[in-house]
Amino acid sequence: MYLGIKGLIVTKAKVLITGGAGFIGSHVNKLLTQKGYKTVVFDNLSTGHRGFVKWGEFFKGDLGKKSDISRCLSKYNVKAVMHFAAFTSVAESVSEPAKYYANNVVNTLNLLEALKNFGVKNFIFSSSAAVYGIPQKTPIPEGHVLCPINPYGETKKMVETFLPDYEAAYGMKYASFRYFNAAGADPDCELGQWYDSFSHLIPLVLDAAVGRKRAVQVFGTDYDTPDGTCVRDYVHVADLAGAHVLALESLLAGGGSAAFNLGNGRGYSVLEVIRMVEEITGRKIKVVKAGRRNGDAPVSVASSRKAEKILKWKRKYFRLEDIIGTAWNWHKKIAK
Numbered sequence: 001m002y003l004g005i006k007g008l009i010v011t012k013a014k015v016l017i018t019g020g021a022g023f024i025g026s027h028v029n030k031l032l033t034q035k036g037y038k039t040v041v042f043d044n045l046s047t048g049h050r051g052f053v054k055w056g057e058f059f060k061g062d063l064g065k066k067s068d069i070s071r072c073l074s075k076y077n078v079k080a081v082m083h084f085a086a087f088t089s090v091a092e093s094v095s096e097p098a099k100y101y102a103n104n105v106v107n108t109l110n111l112l113e114a115l116k117n118f119g120v121k122n123f124i125f126s127s128s129a130a131v132y133g134i135p136q137k138t139p140i141p142e143g144h145v146l147c148p149i150n151p152y153g154e155t156k157k158m159v160e161t162f163l164p165d166y167e168a169a170y171g172m173k174y175a176s177f178r179y180f181n182a183a184g185a186d187p188d189c190e191l192g193q194w195y196d197s198f199s200h201l202i203p204l205v206l207d208a209a210v211g212r213k214r215a216v217q218v219f220g221t222d223y224d225t226p227d228g229t230c231v232r233d234y235v236h237v238a239d240l241a242g243a244h245v246l247a248l249e250s251l252l253a254g255g256g257s258a259a260f261n262l263g264n265g266r267g268y269s270v271l272e273v274i275r276m277v278e279e280i281t282g283r284k285i286k287v288v289k290a291g292r293r294n295g296d297a298p299v300s301v302a303s304s305r306k307a308e309k310i311l312k313w314k315r316k317y318f319r320l321e322d323i324i325g326t327a328w329n330w331h332k333k334i335a336k
Protein backbone atom coordinates (compact mmCIF):
# COMPACT_ATOMS: atom_id res chain seq x y z
CA MET A 1 0.00 0.00 0.00
CA TYR A 2 1.15 3.55 -0.62
CA LEU A 3 -0.41 7.01 -0.62
CA GLY A 4 -1.45 7.90 -4.17
CA ILE A 5 -2.56 11.21 -5.64
CA LYS A 6 -4.78 13.19 -3.20
CA GLY A 7 -3.70 10.91 -0.34
CA LEU A 8 -5.90 7.98 -1.44
CA ILE A 9 -4.58 4.62 -0.31
CA VAL A 10 -3.59 2.59 -3.36
CA THR A 11 -2.75 -1.12 -3.16
CA LYS A 12 -0.48 -2.33 -5.90
CA ALA A 13 -0.75 -5.81 -7.35
CA LYS A 14 0.97 -8.81 -5.79
CA VAL A 15 3.49 -10.39 -8.15
CA LEU A 16 4.76 -13.97 -8.08
CA ILE A 17 8.42 -14.26 -9.08
CA THR A 18 9.50 -17.78 -9.99
CA GLY A 19 13.27 -18.05 -9.79
CA GLY A 20 13.41 -14.87 -7.72
CA ALA A 21 16.35 -16.24 -5.70
CA GLY A 22 18.48 -16.19 -8.86
CA PHE A 23 20.51 -13.49 -10.54
CA ILE A 24 17.95 -11.59 -12.64
CA GLY A 25 14.82 -12.41 -10.60
CA SER A 26 16.36 -11.05 -7.40
CA HIS A 27 17.12 -7.70 -9.05
CA VAL A 28 13.57 -7.52 -10.38
CA ASN A 29 12.23 -8.33 -6.91
CA LYS A 30 14.17 -5.39 -5.49
CA LEU A 31 12.85 -2.94 -8.09
CA LEU A 32 9.25 -4.17 -7.80
CA THR A 33 9.44 -3.64 -4.03
CA GLN A 34 10.88 -0.15 -4.50
CA LYS A 35 7.96 0.60 -6.83
CA GLY A 36 5.44 -0.42 -4.17
CA TYR A 37 4.49 -3.91 -5.41
CA LYS A 38 4.14 -6.84 -3.03
CA THR A 39 6.13 -9.86 -4.13
CA VAL A 40 6.33 -13.59 -3.49
CA VAL A 41 9.40 -15.49 -4.62
CA PHE A 42 8.82 -19.12 -5.61
CA ASP A 43 12.13 -20.95 -5.87
CA ASN A 44 13.57 -24.41 -5.20
CA LEU A 45 17.05 -22.91 -4.60
CA SER A 46 18.60 -25.32 -7.13
CA THR A 47 20.83 -22.52 -8.43
CA GLY A 48 19.40 -19.63 -6.44
CA HIS A 49 20.29 -18.36 -2.99
CA ARG A 50 17.99 -17.78 -0.04
CA GLY A 51 20.06 -14.72 0.84
CA PHE A 52 19.07 -13.09 -2.48
CA VAL A 53 15.42 -12.99 -1.37
CA LYS A 54 15.75 -9.78 0.60
CA TRP A 55 12.31 -8.40 -0.20
CA GLY A 56 8.77 -9.77 -0.13
CA GLU A 57 7.83 -13.30 0.89
CA PHE A 58 9.54 -16.58 0.10
CA PHE A 59 7.86 -19.85 -0.84
CA LYS A 60 10.23 -22.77 -1.24
CA GLY A 61 8.76 -24.87 -4.01
CA ASP A 62 9.57 -26.75 -7.17
CA LEU A 63 7.76 -26.15 -10.46
CA GLY A 64 8.10 -29.87 -11.08
CA LYS A 65 5.59 -30.42 -8.26
CA LYS A 66 2.12 -29.24 -9.25
CA SER A 67 1.05 -29.35 -5.60
CA ASP A 68 3.75 -26.81 -4.67
CA ILE A 69 2.47 -24.38 -7.31
CA SER A 70 -1.17 -24.81 -6.21
CA ARG A 71 -0.29 -24.36 -2.53
CA CYS A 72 1.55 -21.17 -3.34
CA LEU A 73 -1.23 -19.77 -5.53
CA SER A 74 -3.84 -20.68 -2.89
CA LYS A 75 -1.84 -18.88 -0.22
CA TYR A 76 -1.11 -15.71 -2.19
CA ASN A 77 -3.58 -13.88 -4.34
CA VAL A 78 -1.28 -12.84 -7.18
CA LYS A 79 -2.25 -10.69 -10.15
CA ALA A 80 0.79 -11.37 -12.29
CA VAL A 81 3.68 -13.79 -12.64
CA MET A 82 7.24 -13.18 -13.72
CA HIS A 83 8.75 -16.49 -14.71
CA PHE A 84 12.54 -16.62 -14.39
CA ALA A 85 12.91 -20.18 -13.06
CA ALA A 86 14.81 -22.32 -15.52
CA PHE A 87 18.12 -24.04 -16.10
CA THR A 88 20.38 -21.70 -18.01
CA SER A 89 23.56 -23.39 -19.25
CA VAL A 90 23.74 -23.83 -23.02
CA ALA A 91 26.59 -26.35 -22.70
CA GLU A 92 24.71 -28.45 -20.14
CA SER A 93 21.57 -28.37 -22.30
CA VAL A 94 23.59 -30.02 -25.07
CA SER A 95 24.93 -32.77 -22.79
CA GLU A 96 21.69 -33.25 -20.77
CA PRO A 97 18.79 -32.17 -23.01
CA ALA A 98 16.04 -33.97 -21.04
CA LYS A 99 16.92 -32.00 -17.91
CA TYR A 100 16.29 -28.80 -19.88
CA TYR A 101 13.11 -29.88 -21.65
CA ALA A 102 11.71 -31.07 -18.31
CA ASN A 103 12.50 -27.98 -16.25
CA ASN A 104 12.20 -25.24 -18.86
CA VAL A 105 9.29 -26.60 -20.87
CA VAL A 106 7.27 -29.20 -18.90
CA ASN A 107 7.56 -27.26 -15.64
CA THR A 108 6.53 -24.04 -17.41
CA LEU A 109 3.43 -25.88 -18.62
CA ASN A 110 2.77 -26.93 -15.01
CA LEU A 111 2.91 -23.27 -14.05
CA LEU A 112 0.74 -22.06 -16.94
CA GLU A 113 -1.91 -24.69 -16.19
CA ALA A 114 -2.00 -23.66 -12.53
CA LEU A 115 -2.27 -19.98 -13.51
CA LYS A 116 -5.16 -20.85 -15.80
CA ASN A 117 -6.90 -22.69 -12.93
CA PHE A 118 -6.36 -19.78 -10.54
CA GLY A 119 -7.40 -17.16 -13.10
CA VAL A 120 -4.03 -15.33 -13.20
CA LYS A 121 -3.92 -13.53 -16.52
CA ASN A 122 -0.65 -11.62 -16.70
CA PHE A 123 2.57 -13.48 -17.49
CA ILE A 124 6.07 -12.19 -18.09
CA PHE A 125 8.51 -14.72 -19.45
CA SER A 126 12.31 -14.82 -19.48
CA SER A 127 13.16 -15.89 -22.99
CA SER A 128 16.60 -15.52 -24.52
CA ALA A 129 18.56 -14.33 -27.54
CA ALA A 130 19.31 -18.06 -27.94
CA VAL A 131 15.97 -18.34 -29.80
CA TYR A 132 17.63 -16.70 -32.82
CA GLY A 133 20.49 -19.19 -33.20
CA ILE A 134 23.16 -17.83 -35.57
CA PRO A 135 21.75 -14.43 -36.59
CA GLN A 136 21.38 -13.71 -40.28
CA LYS A 137 21.74 -10.00 -39.59
CA THR A 138 22.54 -7.66 -36.70
CA PRO A 139 21.21 -5.73 -34.89
CA ILE A 140 18.64 -8.52 -34.58
CA PRO A 141 15.00 -7.41 -34.73
CA GLU A 142 12.19 -9.44 -33.09
CA GLY A 143 10.92 -10.46 -36.55
CA HIS A 144 14.16 -12.37 -37.25
CA VAL A 145 13.57 -16.08 -37.85
CA LEU A 146 13.67 -18.15 -34.63
CA CYS A 147 16.18 -20.89 -35.30
CA PRO A 148 17.81 -22.10 -32.05
CA ILE A 149 20.92 -24.23 -32.36
CA ASN A 150 20.87 -25.87 -28.93
CA PRO A 151 18.30 -27.45 -26.59
CA TYR A 152 18.37 -24.43 -24.25
CA GLY A 153 17.30 -22.11 -27.09
CA GLU A 154 14.69 -24.67 -28.19
CA THR A 155 13.13 -24.68 -24.72
CA LYS A 156 12.73 -20.89 -24.83
CA LYS A 157 11.26 -20.99 -28.33
CA MET A 158 8.79 -23.71 -27.27
CA VAL A 159 7.49 -21.67 -24.37
CA GLU A 160 7.18 -18.63 -26.62
CA THR A 161 5.04 -20.80 -28.89
CA PHE A 162 2.68 -21.74 -26.03
CA LEU A 163 1.98 -18.20 -24.93
CA PRO A 164 -0.18 -16.96 -27.84
CA ASP A 165 -2.15 -20.23 -27.53
CA TYR A 166 -2.78 -19.58 -23.83
CA GLU A 167 -3.86 -16.06 -24.66
CA ALA A 168 -6.26 -17.29 -27.37
CA ALA A 169 -7.72 -20.02 -25.16
CA TYR A 170 -7.79 -18.35 -21.74
CA GLY A 171 -7.11 -14.65 -22.22
CA MET A 172 -3.72 -14.87 -20.50
CA LYS A 173 -1.67 -11.89 -21.64
CA TYR A 174 2.09 -12.05 -21.83
CA ALA A 175 5.35 -10.30 -22.47
CA SER A 176 8.29 -12.45 -23.59
CA PHE A 177 11.67 -10.88 -23.03
CA ARG A 178 14.55 -12.12 -25.14
CA TYR A 179 17.51 -11.07 -23.01
CA PHE A 180 20.90 -10.79 -24.59
CA ASN A 181 23.84 -11.18 -22.16
CA ALA A 182 22.59 -10.15 -18.72
CA ALA A 183 25.51 -8.61 -16.86
CA GLY A 184 26.50 -6.13 -14.16
CA ALA A 185 25.22 -6.09 -10.60
CA ASP A 186 22.96 -4.09 -8.34
CA PRO A 187 24.43 -0.55 -8.24
CA ASP A 188 23.92 -0.56 -4.42
CA CYS A 189 25.96 -3.79 -4.31
CA GLU A 190 23.23 -5.78 -2.51
CA LEU A 191 22.94 -8.41 -5.28
CA GLY A 192 24.95 -9.83 -8.15
CA GLN A 193 26.03 -13.08 -9.78
CA TRP A 194 26.99 -15.93 -7.50
CA TYR A 195 30.11 -18.08 -8.03
CA ASP A 196 28.33 -21.08 -9.47
CA SER A 197 26.86 -19.03 -12.33
CA PHE A 198 30.26 -18.08 -13.60
CA SER A 199 29.97 -19.48 -17.09
CA HIS A 200 29.43 -15.87 -18.21
CA LEU A 201 32.37 -13.92 -19.60
CA ILE A 202 32.42 -10.88 -17.30
CA PRO A 203 32.39 -12.79 -13.96
CA LEU A 204 34.97 -15.21 -15.38
CA VAL A 205 37.33 -12.37 -16.23
CA LEU A 206 36.69 -10.74 -12.84
CA ASP A 207 37.52 -14.07 -11.22
CA ALA A 208 40.89 -13.92 -12.99
CA ALA A 209 41.29 -10.34 -11.73
CA VAL A 210 40.87 -11.46 -8.08
CA GLY A 211 43.29 -14.35 -8.66
CA ARG A 212 40.74 -17.17 -8.34
CA LYS A 213 41.47 -18.12 -11.96
CA ARG A 214 44.91 -18.27 -13.53
CA ALA A 215 43.85 -17.16 -17.01
CA VAL A 216 40.89 -16.52 -19.30
CA GLN A 217 40.39 -18.67 -22.38
CA VAL A 218 39.31 -16.83 -25.51
CA PHE A 219 37.48 -19.13 -27.89
CA GLY A 220 38.20 -18.07 -31.47
CA THR A 221 40.44 -15.19 -32.47
CA ASP A 222 39.95 -15.40 -36.24
CA TYR A 223 36.33 -14.29 -36.62
CA ASP A 224 35.40 -11.61 -39.13
CA THR A 225 35.14 -8.96 -36.38
CA PRO A 226 37.39 -5.94 -35.71
CA ASP A 227 39.77 -7.81 -33.38
CA GLY A 228 38.91 -11.38 -34.44
CA THR A 229 37.00 -12.27 -31.23
CA CYS A 230 33.23 -12.72 -30.81
CA VAL A 231 31.10 -9.62 -30.31
CA ARG A 232 28.25 -9.74 -27.80
CA ASP A 233 25.56 -7.44 -26.43
CA TYR A 234 25.83 -6.97 -22.62
CA VAL A 235 22.74 -5.56 -20.95
CA HIS A 236 22.76 -4.40 -17.35
CA VAL A 237 20.62 -6.45 -14.97
CA ALA A 238 19.17 -3.26 -13.40
CA ASP A 239 18.01 -2.15 -16.85
CA LEU A 240 16.44 -5.57 -17.40
CA ALA A 241 14.59 -5.09 -14.12
CA GLY A 242 13.28 -1.74 -15.36
CA ALA A 243 11.83 -3.37 -18.48
CA HIS A 244 9.97 -5.93 -16.34
CA VAL A 245 8.26 -3.25 -14.31
CA LEU A 246 7.26 -1.39 -17.48
CA ALA A 247 5.84 -4.57 -19.02
CA LEU A 248 3.92 -5.34 -15.85
CA GLU A 249 2.42 -1.86 -15.79
CA SER A 250 1.53 -2.11 -19.46
CA LEU A 251 -0.21 -5.50 -19.04
CA LEU A 252 -2.07 -4.39 -15.90
CA ALA A 253 -3.25 -1.27 -17.73
CA GLY A 254 -4.70 -3.40 -20.54
CA GLY A 255 -1.75 -3.33 -22.94
CA GLY A 256 -1.33 -6.12 -25.49
CA SER A 257 0.96 -9.15 -25.53
CA ALA A 258 4.29 -9.10 -27.32
CA ALA A 259 7.83 -10.44 -27.51
CA PHE A 260 10.65 -7.95 -26.98
CA ASN A 261 14.42 -8.02 -27.31
CA LEU A 262 16.27 -6.58 -24.35
CA GLY A 263 19.82 -5.66 -25.20
CA ASN A 264 22.26 -2.81 -25.09
CA GLY A 265 22.20 -2.22 -28.83
CA ARG A 266 26.02 -2.07 -28.83
CA GLY A 267 28.34 -4.99 -29.18
CA TYR A 268 31.65 -5.49 -27.39
CA SER A 269 34.26 -8.04 -28.34
CA VAL A 270 35.72 -10.51 -25.86
CA LEU A 271 39.03 -8.64 -25.94
CA GLU A 272 37.29 -5.29 -25.36
CA VAL A 273 35.66 -6.76 -22.25
CA ILE A 274 39.00 -8.09 -21.00
CA ARG A 275 40.71 -4.72 -21.62
CA MET A 276 37.94 -2.88 -19.78
CA VAL A 277 38.28 -5.25 -16.81
CA GLU A 278 42.02 -4.53 -16.76
CA GLU A 279 41.35 -0.80 -16.82
CA ILE A 280 38.72 -0.89 -14.06
CA THR A 281 40.50 -3.32 -11.76
CA GLY A 282 44.04 -2.15 -12.50
CA ARG A 283 45.05 -5.81 -12.81
CA LYS A 284 46.57 -7.66 -15.75
CA ILE A 285 44.52 -10.58 -17.13
CA LYS A 286 46.35 -13.54 -18.65
CA VAL A 287 44.66 -14.57 -21.90
CA VAL A 288 44.91 -18.04 -23.43
CA LYS A 289 43.85 -18.28 -27.06
CA ALA A 290 41.71 -21.33 -27.86
CA GLY A 291 39.88 -22.60 -30.95
CA ARG A 292 36.36 -21.58 -31.93
CA ARG A 293 33.48 -23.29 -30.09
CA ASN A 294 30.74 -24.97 -32.09
CA GLY A 295 27.67 -22.79 -32.48
CA ASP A 296 29.22 -19.46 -31.45
CA ALA A 297 27.93 -16.67 -33.69
CA PRO A 298 30.62 -14.11 -34.63
CA VAL A 299 28.33 -11.20 -33.71
CA SER A 300 25.11 -11.08 -31.68
CA VAL A 301 23.66 -7.65 -31.01
CA ALA A 302 20.03 -6.76 -30.30
CA SER A 303 17.79 -4.14 -31.71
CA SER A 304 15.67 -3.14 -28.70
CA ARG A 305 13.76 -0.43 -30.52
CA LYS A 306 10.46 -2.23 -29.98
CA ALA A 307 10.84 -2.15 -26.18
CA GLU A 308 12.01 1.45 -26.36
CA LYS A 309 9.00 2.44 -28.45
CA ILE A 310 6.19 0.39 -26.92
CA LEU A 311 7.30 0.11 -23.28
CA LYS A 312 9.26 3.40 -23.27
CA TRP A 313 12.23 1.40 -21.99
CA LYS A 314 15.35 3.46 -21.31
CA ARG A 315 18.71 2.00 -20.34
CA LYS A 316 20.61 3.72 -17.59
CA TYR A 317 23.74 1.55 -17.43
CA PHE A 318 24.57 1.09 -21.10
CA ARG A 319 28.28 1.98 -20.90
CA LEU A 320 30.58 -1.03 -20.64
CA GLU A 321 32.40 0.67 -17.75
CA ASP A 322 29.10 0.87 -15.78
CA ILE A 323 28.33 -2.77 -16.47
CA ILE A 324 31.79 -4.00 -15.51
CA GLY A 325 32.17 -1.43 -12.71
CA THR A 326 29.06 -2.59 -10.83
CA ALA A 327 29.98 -6.26 -11.41
CA TRP A 328 33.49 -5.55 -10.05
CA ASN A 329 32.13 -3.93 -6.87
CA TRP A 330 29.99 -7.00 -6.24
CA HIS A 331 32.77 -9.42 -7.16
CA LYS A 332 35.18 -7.82 -4.68
CA LYS A 333 32.51 -8.09 -1.99
CA ILE A 334 31.89 -11.82 -2.43
CA ALA A 335 35.56 -12.64 -3.01
CA LYS A 336 36.50 -11.34 0.47
Ligand SMILES: NC(=O)c1ccc[n+]([C@@H]2O[C@H](COP(=O)([O-])OP(=O)(O)OC[C@H]3O[C@@H](n4cnc5c(N)ncnc54)[C@H](O)[C@@H]3O)[C@@H](O)[C@H]2O)c1
Residues within 6 Å of the ligand: 018, 019, 020, 021, 022, 023, 024, 025, 042, 043, 044, 045, 046, 047, 048, 049, 061, 062, 063, 064, 083, 084, 085, 086, 087, 088, 103, 107, 126, 127, 128, 129, 178, 179, 180, 181, 182, 183, 197
Ligand atom coordinates in the same frame (compact mmCIF):
# COMPACT_ATOMS: atom_id res chain seq x y z
N1 LIG B 1 21.63 -14.61 -17.31
C1 LIG B 1 21.48 -14.38 -18.62
O1 LIG B 1 22.37 -13.79 -19.28
C2 LIG B 1 20.21 -14.80 -19.32
C3 LIG B 1 20.11 -14.55 -20.69
C4 LIG B 1 18.93 -14.92 -21.35
C5 LIG B 1 17.90 -15.51 -20.64
N2 LIG B 1 18.03 -15.77 -19.31
C6 LIG B 1 16.91 -16.39 -18.60
O2 LIG B 1 16.59 -15.59 -17.48
C7 LIG B 1 16.10 -16.42 -16.42
C8 LIG B 1 16.87 -16.12 -15.14
O3 LIG B 1 18.25 -16.38 -15.38
P1 LIG B 1 19.34 -16.17 -14.24
O4 LIG B 1 20.62 -15.84 -14.92
O5 LIG B 1 18.81 -15.29 -13.19
O6 LIG B 1 19.47 -17.68 -13.69
P2 LIG B 1 19.62 -18.21 -12.19
O7 LIG B 1 20.09 -19.62 -12.30
O8 LIG B 1 20.43 -17.26 -11.38
O9 LIG B 1 18.11 -18.17 -11.66
C9 LIG B 1 17.19 -19.20 -11.92
C10 LIG B 1 16.41 -19.44 -10.64
O10 LIG B 1 15.37 -20.38 -10.89
C11 LIG B 1 15.33 -21.33 -9.81
N3 LIG B 1 14.75 -22.56 -10.35
C12 LIG B 1 15.21 -23.31 -11.38
N4 LIG B 1 14.39 -24.36 -11.59
C13 LIG B 1 13.37 -24.27 -10.70
C14 LIG B 1 12.22 -25.06 -10.43
N5 LIG B 1 11.95 -26.19 -11.10
N6 LIG B 1 11.38 -24.64 -9.45
C15 LIG B 1 11.63 -23.52 -8.72
N7 LIG B 1 12.72 -22.74 -8.94
C16 LIG B 1 13.59 -23.12 -9.92
C17 LIG B 1 16.78 -21.44 -9.36
O11 LIG B 1 16.94 -21.93 -8.04
C18 LIG B 1 17.26 -19.99 -9.50
O12 LIG B 1 17.03 -19.26 -8.33
C19 LIG B 1 16.21 -17.86 -16.92
O13 LIG B 1 14.97 -18.25 -17.42
C20 LIG B 1 17.23 -17.75 -18.04
O14 LIG B 1 17.05 -18.77 -19.00
C21 LIG B 1 19.18 -15.43 -18.64
